[in-house]
Amino acid sequence: MNKKMTPKVIRMIALQAVLVMITVTVVGGAVITHQKYKATGDPDNTTTTEGTSENQTTEVSTTQTTVPSTSAEDTTEDSAMTGTAEHPYAYAGFTPKITDVNVDISKFIVNGEYSLPKGYKPTLAEAVKGSGYYLDYRVAPYYQKMYDAAKADGITLTPVSGYRSYERQERNFENEIADNMKTGLDRKEATIKAATVIMVPGSSEHNAGLAMDICSLSQSFENTKEADWLRENAADYGFILRYPKDEKSRNITKVIYEPWHYRFVGVDAAKEITAKGITLEEYLGLA
Numbered sequence: 001m002n003k004k005m006t007p008k009v010i011r012m013i014a015l016q017a018v019l020v021m022i023t024v025t026v027v028g029g030a031v032i033t034h035q036k037y038k039a040t041g042d043p044d045n046t047t048t049t050e051g052t053s054e055n056q057t058t059e060v061s062t063t064q065t066t067v068p069s070t071s072a073e074d075t076t077e078d079s080a081m082t083g084t085a086e087h088p089y090a091y092a093g094f095t096p097k098i099t100d101v102n103v104d105i106s107k108f109i110v111n112g113e114y115s116l117p118k119g120y121k122p123t124l125a126e127a128v129k130g131s132g133y134y135l136d137y138r139v140a141p142y143y144q145k146m147y148d149a150a151k152a153d154g155i156t157l158t159p160v161s162g163y164r165s166y167e168r169q170e171r172n173f174e175n176e177i178a179d180n181m182k183t184g185l186d187r188k189e190a191t192i193k194a195a196t197v198i199m200v201p202g203s204s205e206h207n208a209g210l211a212m213d214i215c216s217l218s219q220s221f222e223n224t225k226e227a228d229w230l231r232e233n234a235a236d237y238g239f240i241l242r243y244p245k246d247e248k249s250r251n252i253t254k255v256i257y258e259p260w261h262y263r264f265v266g267v268d269a270a271k272e273i274t275a276k277g278i279t280l281e282e283y284l285g286l287a
């Protein structure tokens with residue numbers, strides 16, 4: 001019986017060997033593509049901003065762990081990027097709609113009610129040459145233009161925070177939940193509390209690469225010549241003060257006054273929004 005089975009067994013082993021080789025080749029190809037993408041477009045791989053090496057390590061190790069344990073079709077990144085019907089923090093009352101990312105940038109809404117699809121990753125470009133801060137590639141040239149114009153007026157619009165990856169936002173958020181749970185809260189309570197200090201992953205304009213925090217994260221920034229310059233000129237470059245100070249606006253945005261957070265909406269929309277003194281939500285008829 002063993003002798004009869006032998007050729008069949010050999011054929012099976014040979015077939016499996018071929019399949020393994022194909023799998024390794026495909027997975028190897030996916031790894032190379034991933035690294036190429038990171039080298040050209042991913043700030044986590046090329047900058048010295050806070051959390052950079054942490055991000056790089058995490059992403060690389062994720063790639064490596066997929067190699068020995070899964071088949072080729074499981075390693076495509078798209079399968080991990082697809083949004084799920086259920087929001088990951090729905091258990092704590094977060095049930096935003098998924099925002100349409102394929103609209104004109106002036107209509108691209110990201111807030112507590114409209115979340116980016118899980119894992120959303122814009123194509124990026126450096127906001128100011130050599131700064132290590134990135135924005136959506138459609139936005140970055142406008143920031144550079146605004147930066148240069150301000151510089152000519154003796155004003156330096158230092159980038160403080162630009163694009164942040166969905167994954168990094170998720171890690172920060174999960175860490176905050178874990179810290180809260182150590183104080184005795186259950187996961188739901190810990191998540192609700194975390195959302196008061198860190199935006200739920202996908203609900204920050206920074207995850208979309210559409211916003212830049214400029215110069216400072218202090219409310220006193222409003223009293224500086226940089227803030228004056230921005231209020232006066234940002235709209236000419238397509239940027240709006242996204243979270244204004246007045247109570248009506250705060251009730252609409254549900255975000256505190258942030259004199260440093262400027263969002264790109266395009267020049268025409270920015271001029272209209274700024275001239276009317278309205279929020280993006282009002283401009284889009286959502287409030």
Ligand SMILES: [Zn+2]
Pocket residue numbers: 161206211212213260261262
């Ligand atoms: Zn911001």
